[in-house]
Amino acid sequence: MWSAGSKSLYFPPLESIVKALWTQWVTGPARAEFASSLEHLAVGYAIAAALGIGFGAALWSLRYAREATSPYLYFLYVLPAPVLVPAALTLFGIGFTMKVVLIAFAAMWPTLLNTLDGMRGVDAVKLDTSKVLGLPRWRNLLQVVLPAAGPQIVAGLRNSLQVAIILMVVSEWEASTDGIGYYIVNAQQSFDYVGMWSGIIVLAIIGIVANLLFVVAENRALHWYYGARAVEGVSR
Amino acid sequence: MTVTRFALWYALRPWLLRLGVLAAALGLWQGLSAAGVIRSDEFPSMTQTASALWDQAKTATLWTAIGQTLQGWAIGLAIGAAAALVIGTLIALNSFAYNSVIGVIEFFKAIPVIAILPIGLVLWGATLTMKFALVAFAVFWPLAIQVCYGVRSVDPVVRDTASVLRLRGPRKFALVIMPSAAPFIATGLRVAVAVALIVDIIAELIGGGSGVGERILLAENAGPSVYPIMYAYIVVAGVLGVLLAGAFTLAERYVLRWHESQRSAAGERLKTYPERTEVTLAVSLSAGCWPGAHPGVAVRGAFGRVVGVVGRLEIAVLPAA
Numbered sequence: 001m002w003s004a005g006s007k008s009l010y011f012p013p014l015e016s017i018v019k020a021l022w023t024q025w026v027t028g029p030a031r032a033e034f035a036s037s038l039e040h041l042a043v044g045y046a047i048a049a050a051l052g053i054g055f056g057a058a059l060w061s062l063r064y065a066r067e068a069t070s071p072y073l074y075f076l077y078v079l080p081a082p083v084l085v086p087a088a089l090t091l092f093g094i095g096f097t098m099k100v101v102l103i104a105f106a107a108m109w110p111t112l113l114n115t116l117d118g119m120r121g122v123d124a125v126k127l128d129t130s131k132v133l134g135l136p137r138w139r140n141l142l143q144v145v146l147p148a149a150g151p152q153i154v155a156g157l158r159n160s161l162q163v164a165i166i167l168m169v170v171s172e173w174e175a176s177t178d179g180i181g182y183y184i185v186n187a188q189q190s191f192d193y194v195g196m197w198s199g200i201i202v203l204a205i206i207g208i209v210a211n212l213l214f215v216v217a218e219n220r221a222l223h224w225y226y227g228a229r230a231v232e233g234v235s236r
Numbered sequence: 237m238t239v240t241r242f243a244l245w246y247a248l249r250p251w252l253l254r255l256g257v258l259a260a261a262l263g264l265w266q267g268l269s270a271a272g273v274i275r276s277d278e279f280p281s282m283t284q285t286a287s288a289l290w291d292q293a294k295t296a297t298l299w300t301a302i303g304q305t306l307q308g309w310a311i312g313l314a315i316g317a318a319a320a321l322v323i324g325t326l327i328a329l330n331s332f333a334y335n336s337v338i339g340v341i342e343f344f345k346a347i348p349v350i351a352i353l354p355i356g357l358v359l360w361g362a363t364l365t366m367k368f369a370l371v372a373f374a375v376f377w378p379l380a381i382q383v384c385y386g387v388r389s390v391d392p393v394v395r396d397t398a399s400v401l402r403l404r405g406p407r408k409f410a411l412v413i414m415p416s417a418a419p420f421i422a423t424g425l426r427v428a429v430a431v432a433l434i435v436d437i438i439a440e441l442i443g444g445g446s447g448v449g450e451r452i453l454l455a456e457n458a459g460p461s462v463y464p465i466m467y468a469y470i471v472v473a474g475v476l477g478v479l480l481a482g483a484f485t486l487a488e489r490y491v492l493r494w495h496e497s498q499r500s501a502a503g504e505r506l507k508t509y510p511e512r513t514e515v516t517l518a519v520s521l522s523a524g525c526w527p528g529a530h531p532g533v534a535v536r537g538a539f540g541r542v543v544g545v546v547g548r549l550e551i552a553v554l555p556a557a
Contacts (some may be wrong), residue, residue, distance in 0.1 A: 068253035072261075078430050078477030080437040083449065083470045090463065091279060136293035162348065166438070169350040173442055180348075188354050196354050203351035211346040 020198040034202065037168055037179040038177075041206075044103025045164040049157055052108045056115025057141065066116070077113055081106030081167055085174045099171040107164040114156025118149030151225055153216050161214060165207055177195075180206075208227070280464040288464035289471060297451070301469070302476065305436055305447035307481075308364060312371020313432040317425065320376050324383025324412065334384060341384075345377035349435055351386050353443060362444035367436055370443075374435040379424040386420025387413055417497055429484045433477055448473050 059066045059073075084102060092098035122145055130144045146153075172181030180199055187195030262282050269281030282289075292298040327333045327367025352373055360366035390413060398412045448469055455466035 037327055048467075064253060067250040068257045070250075071254055072257065074481075075474050075478050078433075078481050079470075079474035080449075082434070082438045082441050082478060083452050083473045085441070086466055087279075088458070088472060090460075136496040165348045166350050166434075169348065170438060170442065174348075184354055186360065193358065200351045201356060204347040207348045207351070208343060208346040 016194050017197045017201065020194045021201060033180050033183045037172065037181070038206075040099040040103060040171070040179065041164055041168045044100045045107055045161060046158055047100065047104035048107035048139070048164060049111055051104065052111025052156065053115050053153060055108075056112045056146075057119065059112075059116055059145055060119040060145075063185060063222070069099075072111070073116075075111060077109040081163065082170045082174075085171055088171070094177065099168070102171045103164050103167045106167045107160040110159035110163060111153065111156040114152045114159070115149060118152030118156075119145055121152070122148040150222055154222060158211075158214055158218075161210055162207075165203075165210065169203065275537065280467055284464040285467045285471070289468035292465065292468055298469075298472065301446070301448045301451045302472065304364075304445075305433075305440065305449070305476065308367035308436040308439065308447060309432050311364075312368035312436065313375055313428060315368065316372035316375030316432070317379060317428060319372070320379035320383055320424075321421070324380040325387050325409070325417075327380070328384040328387035334388070338381070338384065341377055341380055345381060349374040350438065353439065356439070357443050363448075365448070366443060367439045367445040368438050370433050371432045375428045375432050378431070379421075379428050380419050382424030383417065386417030386424075389420065390416040414434065418492055422492055426481070426484055426488065429480055430477065433480060437473060448476065473517060 011228075057067065081102070081112075084105065088098050088102045088105075092101055126144055126148060130140045135144065167183040168179070169184075172179030173185050180203055184196055184199035184203075187193070187199060265282040266269055269279070287527040320556075327337050349370060353370060356366045356370050360369065394412060394416065398408055403412060436447070437449040439445045441453050442449075444450060444453070452469045452473070455462045455469060
């Protein structure tokens, strides 16, 4: 796709992009954008994960609340979150809070719905057993329900991560003075296509590395589950 | 209360609760605006938004915008899904191809589509082509993986039977592979339907392609006086998402009505309250490690769950789960 001597304006030669990656992102001024983007992502995602699992578990135990809110949860889940950027902007202004709120709000729903689904799917016999054995409520939640719902919660967390990355860029792009999204839109508008490509590659790297880290964490957290599945002879 | 009336109540109660929640949420929104907790120049009241939505619905602008959004969504989804179906199947049918390509697909899948948006913008500008190209790109990778998994999950017995019967080419594809892979593909498509809409709206909101997203951006830029219109379009985007996802679920239910997963789900839907009685006997091997741990019996019945503990004669009646 790329030749070293590419003359195309839109597809600059790879070597100059790599050079820009080094001078801008590794040693140069764009390091600050990188750091602030990751900060928004990390804080927003952590809040989203905590709220998603927390509210999911709460709704699981409160049956009436679950029945009453389920269509609205779904509405918020399919609502294309980027449309909320202008609204968040008018409410929170440009800044750290706006981005974190936006990421947390948008990325919360996949985790919440998966937590709820996973917990509802827990084998009734297990719940009865723990009830009969008189397990305290918190112990039931920690030792019976959470492990059983674990695989699905993790699937939700993974979806949330992807949503969080998208929202990180969208919020920086639309309304920001820092971050990778801001860097890319700035480069694009000033016809600095080399800079734009370097930003795109940085984004791709973030997406891929985040995904890899997630898989590693998942394998550590759920090794008992895959182990059990392997014993049963079910390939994953 | 007779059983029929109980069943009716059981079926209606969630919907009554839901209407109540909707009314309460809209009332709270209106109340907070009226009381001045939410400043009207930052966040319009519920009635302002509703009337803006009504005004928009009377003009052609709203419907054109919805049409443009649906256009990008449909073309992009069709291209991405068709490509994923064909390429995914071809890759999955050959182990060598599968093993060499699946890593590359996983790699591309992990790239956030937002990273591709600037490329689409410089190549095509704020056009329909830009919108559906992005949608197709976003939909292709995850769906191709799903198609691969589906095609590779064909039951070995079914596959061997097909070879014995010498089924080949298109017939094997239509009669053996597709039926097995269909539920996987359906799951992938369900996600793709939502992702396609999100990407399409991002392309409008940020890239400036025409549609609902562009309307939101224009209303935002026009300032506080048209914020009701902005929120009206945000509501429209959400409703559009729910409608598309709902339509897909209905279509899936119809197309896959023969499949085990849909048949059991249909059974679940018909069953308005639990009818089986289940008995669980639990014996703790580590009795004594927390208070009240003794062998016991749980009975899960029609209208409630009864948990009895042997040896202690404790009985608790709990509502059905």
